Amino acid sequence: MRDMVEGIVLTVLSLIAIWGAWQVPAAGPGDTWAGIVPFGAAVALLVLSGLVLLGGLQAMLRGEGAVPFGDTGTLDILILFAIALLYQQSFRWFGYILPTAIVAPVVLYIFGVRNPIGLVLSAVICPLVFHVLFFELLGVFPPYGEVFDLGDWLWG
Amino acid sequence: MEIFPALLSVVTDPTLLFAIILAAAVGMVVGATPGLTASAAIAMLLPITYYMSPIFALAFLYVIGKSGRYGGSVAAILFNTPGTAASAATQIDGYPLARAGKAGKAMKVATISSVIGDLMGDIMLVIGVGFIAAIALKLGPPETFAIYFAAFVVIGSVIGNSITKGLISALFGILVAMIGLDPISSEERYTFGSFELSNGIGLVPLMIGVFVLGEVFAQLEERKKAKGEIKENVTDPGGHSLAFEEYRPCVPHVIRGGFIGAGIGVLPGLGSAIAAFISYGEGKRRAKNPEQWGKGALEGVAAPEAANNAVSGPSMAPLLTLGIPGSTIGAILLGVFLIHGIQVGPTLFLTDKELVYQLFACGMLGILAYGLIGYFGATRLARLILRVPAPVLYPLIFMTAFVAAYSARGSMFDVTVMTVAGFAGWLMRKFDFNVAAFVISFVLAKGAEETFRQALLMSDGGALIFIERPVAAGFLLLGLAAIGFRIRSIMKERRMAEGGLGDA
Incomplete structure (x- = not known):
């Protein structure tokens, strides 16, 4: 069953890749088509997806049922991924410091840290240390928060 | 010999x-921290x-x-957790030695x-790399593309358990590398009208995502699966010292392992895990005490460790002479060359020969450095690592990934790419796809495309x-033979498993 699902997803992805390559305009005289490599790779992907699908179909016909999925932490990972997406987007809105101060204790909590003092300290220490290391010592220009930037408020 | 002035300049x-x-x-x-890899550290840095x-x-x-490869043996011997895939072979004999109170002895043999293995590999690299570069200079676009093709197929089919999934991973790497403007005609490919995508996907955020953030996701999953408890090994003070008489039987295994590792290292994609297991198997077959x-x-520690580390130097040969990285670390180093505007390939030995030999010299001195640190401090280091709690380590790595991805070019789009790549990397691991094949193919794709299209132009489109x-x-x-x-x-493995002959 898992192979079937993988095969279907891969087939859809390869069809999108073929369609995307097909959108590349034709080559000029004496030139090679810019879509030749992506098209070739996408077609090869379609062929291999077919093999995965075929393997899944054969497994189903042999009566090999679905492999039971235990609690492997997928929900935790989806939550962490959602936090990651929000975290990176919030750089654009609030700069680096405020999102990091919020995310540091949240991620520590997800990984099992339960000490309240440690969590509170992480909200201060993490943004401070990363800010000093990357934006002061390495001289990288920090991301600017369009809505509100705590860095502006702290350092002007 | 260019290596001696280079050594002098580095010293x-x-x-x-x-x-x-x-x-x-x-x-x-x-390397010694379970769950962390040298690739992740290099990508982050x-x-x-x-x-x-x-x-x-x-x-x-x-x-x-180099040092990360060796560090994997510390975790394998002391914690029964291989820090790297290659050190799984070291674990077979290393952990029983640690349990018997001979952890220090095993660590010294591993060091x-x-x-020795790493130095053998580096010496072979220094001697052979010039010849390979000279040959590589004579290759035209069709030959270079054929080498790329062989590399894609070997990397896709040899690494991992499934040929199909390995090749699919390699194809994904090629397709992701195609995003952006075509370097020859400037036509947009897979940009879907996005300006940011027209610049293509950056190597640095992709690597940080796949290796660092993906690893954090994987570690969270691991923690959920098994509430990890690391067994404390009982150590006997007498088991820490190593006499030359005890090491003497290991010498032939180390020399053989060095040659096996160097031979495998020069072939792109095979990597140190294969070298370590082949050396272990060959060592056991020829051993006087196989029981x-x-x-x-x-000897069971010495053979795989020598081969594992001997891979390091020769794996640089295809990277430096052909621009084809043989490993994930090689792929990241290729990124460093590109960041600094250095063109990797046969011409590197004409334009930046001094730099190349200085790099080799640094590698040799690095071997001595980790050798000394490891010989005198590996067990102390292991105790130190055990004190760093994983619930603190991985959140710190998580946050470092974001700021590191941003720092590369000051681009928020890179941070988004890193985040998505991290999730994709975890999905690939979860569904047994091959992350290494994906990344190496991503790095190789542009060069392969260029040579392929140049070859077609040479022949008026004739394949x-x-x-x-x-x-x-x-x-x-x-x-094609590699796939076969x-x-x-x-x-053969399946037949053996079905026949109950699984005595490896």
Whole structure:
């Protein structure tokens, strides 16, 4: 069953890749088509997806049922991924410091840290240390928060 | 011999020496920490190298890679958890030795064997790389594309358990590399009207995502699966010392392992895990005490460790001479060369020969540095690592990934790419796809496309040019043969498993 699902997803992805390559305009005289490599790779992907699908179909016909999925932490990972997406987007809105101060204790909590003092300290220490290391010592220009930037408020 | 002036210039540069020692220590810590890999550390540190000179940046990351390979043995022997895939072979005999109170002895054997194997690999690299570069200079686009093709196929089919999924991973790497403007005609490909996508996907955020953030996701999953408890080994003070008489039986295994590792290292994609297991198997077959292997034989630690580390130097040969990285670390180092505007390939030995030999010299000094640190401090380091709680370590790595991805180019789009790549990397691991094949193919794709299209222009669009030229045809056949051999070995393994002959 898992192979079937993988095969279907891969087939859809390869069809999108073929369609995307097909959108590349034709080559000029004496030139090679810019879509030749992506098209070739996408077609090869379609062929291999077919093999995965075929393997899944054969497994189903042999009566090999679905492999039971235990609690492997997928929900935790989806939550962490959602936090990651929000975290990176919030750089654009609030700069680096405020999102990091919020995310540091949240991620520590997800990984099992339960000490309240440690969590509170992480909200201060993490943004401070990363800010000093990357934006002061390495001289990288920090991301600017369009809505509100705590860095502006702290350092002007 | 260009290596001697290079060694002299490195030895007389205190900052470079400091970087080598620091890198040796960092690599050891990373390699010895279960769940952390040298690739992840190098990817995370890659943005910092923007602010360093090329030799400083390359030496720092190259030595981390070398030391990280060795560091994996610390975790394998002391914690029964291989820090790297290659050190799983070391674990077979290393952990029983640790349980028998001989952890220090096993660590010393691992250190000496790693140093000898690694130095053997580097010496072979220094001797052979010039010849390979000279040959590579004579290759035209059809031959170079055929080598790329062979590399794609070998990397896709040999790494991992499934040929199909390995090749699919390689194809994904190629397709992701195609995003952006075509370098020849400037036509947009897979940009879907997005301006940011027209610049393509950056190597640094992709690597940080796949190796660092993806690893954090994987670690969270691991923690959920098994509430990890690391067994404390009982150590006997008498089991820490190592006499030469005890090491003497290991010497032939180390020499053989060094040659096996160097031979496998020069072939792109095979990697140190395969070398370590082949060396272990060959060592056991030829051993005078095969019944002891698996129960705590010192030779069983020496053979895989020598081979594992001997891979490091020769794996640089295809990268430096052809621009084809043979490993994930090689792929990241290729990124460093590109960041500093250095074109990797046969011409590198004409334009930046001094830099290349300085890098080799740094590698050799790095081996000595990790050898000394490991010989005298590996067990202390292991105790130190055990004190760092994983619930603190991984959140810190999580946050470092974001700021490191941003720092590379000051681009928020890179941070988004890193985040998505991290999730994709975790999905690939979860569904048994091959992350290494994906990343190496991503790095190789642009060069392969360029040579492919140049070859087609040479032949007015005729694909027969790849068959008419014997060297090109040879490499195409090599790629197909690699798939054939892999299918054969998988079928053999299945037959053995079905027949209950699983005595490896």
